[in-house]
Amino acid sequence: KSLKFWMTNLVEVKNLKKNYSSKEAVKNISFNIKENEILGLLGPNGSGKTTTIGMLLGLLKPTAGEIKIDNMDFEKNRIEILKKINFISPYIELPKKLTVKQNLTVYGKLYNIENLKERIQYLTDQLRLGELLDRVTGELSSGQKNRASLAKALINNPKVLFLDEPTASLDPEIGDFVRSFLESYKKRNKISILLASHNMSEVSRLCKSVLMMKNGLIIDQGTPEFLINKHGRKNLEEVFLKLSRSGNESS
Numbered sequence: 001k002s003l004k005f006w007m008t009n010l011v012e013v014k015n016l017k018k019n020y021s022s023k024e025a026v027k028n029i030s031f032n033i034k035e036n037e038i039l040g041l042l043g044p045n046g047s048g049k050t051t052t053i054g055m056l057l058g059l060l061k062p063t064a065g066e067i068k069i070d071n072m073d074f075e076k077n078r079i080e081i082l083k084k085i086n087f088i089s090p091y092i093e094l095p096k097k098l099t100v101k102q103n104l105t106v107y108g109k110l111y112n113i114e115n116l117k118e119r120i121q122y123l124t125d126q127l128r129l130g131e132l133l134d135r136v137t138g139e140l141s142s143g144q145k146n147r148a149s150l151a152k153a154l155i156n157n158p159k160v161l162f163l164d165e166p167t168a169s170l171d172p173e174i175g176d177f178v179r180s181f182l183e184s185y186k187k188r189n190k191i192s193i194l195l196a197s198h199n200m201s202e203v204s205r206l207c208k209s210v211l212m213m214k215n216g217l218i219i220d221q222g223t224p225e226f227l228i229n230k231h232g233r234k235n236l237e238e239v240f241l242k243l244s245r246s247g248n249e250s251s
């Protein structure tokens with residue numbers, strides 16, 4: 001392995017597996033996320049995306065394999081690594097009874113953020129949260145909650161952000177706001193993002209590189225253009241349909 005490659009991989013996953021009793025949810029996957037890259041994670045329902053992200057967040061213990069983040073082994077450097085990452089997951093919501101501002105303050109304190117007031121102000125401006133700050137989180141619409149979750153996900157200025165279907169429940173306009181926000185945030189901040197999504201135009205727009213999962217395996221990967229050419233299709237949506245419908249040649 002050359003020094004150059006070692007330097008540019010912020011997340012390294014090797015031979016990762018997860019079994020839920022007898023169910024092999026993630027079978028044996030290896031991939032890297034480069035510094036300052038948005039990597040798309042595609043795959044039909046049940047292909048193992050959320051399980052993979054759960055292991056990368058330290059919420060699920062891998063059955064086998066290795067995860068390194070910022071060149072540190074996850075198992076041995078959990079606390080150090082958790083400071084550098086953050087996430088949006090549909091399964092973990094912000095505490096409902098707190099206001100948005102209280103939520104951001106609590107999370108900011110958990111991460112021990114310096115200049116927390118300024119950080120909250122910055123994210124409030126960027127995500128247009130001004131009118132939401134004093135509202136109770138549980139009473140927000142899903143689009144408003146999503147923006148509050150994004151602010152929480154960025155409160156610690158993470159080096160790596162894990163997004164598990166962040167625009168799944170949003171109407172097209174708010175979905176577009178989130179995509180534009182991610183694009184512009186990424187331009188101004190060094191951040192690596194793993195983006196699990198079923199929205200192919202979102203993935204084509206945001207991701208230089210994608211992983212295609214099926215039945216717990218990575219069955220293909222590359223840039224959207226590479227995959228489109230390789231499979232002789234017009235767009236990523238058609239590649240997705242071809243790969244999800246075909247028999248699983250690679251297993």
Ligand code: ADP
Pocket residue numbers: 020023024025043044045046047048049050051052
């Ligand atoms: P995806 O996010 O790609 O839809 P998941 O990672 O959620 O896929 O699920 C992968 C497989 O693991 C599915 O077959 C799912 O039913 C199974 N699975 C997920 N979570 C659990 C669990 N807690 N217990 C047992 N099986 C699970």
Ligand code: MG
Pocket residue numbers: 049050051164
């Ligand atoms: Mg999922």
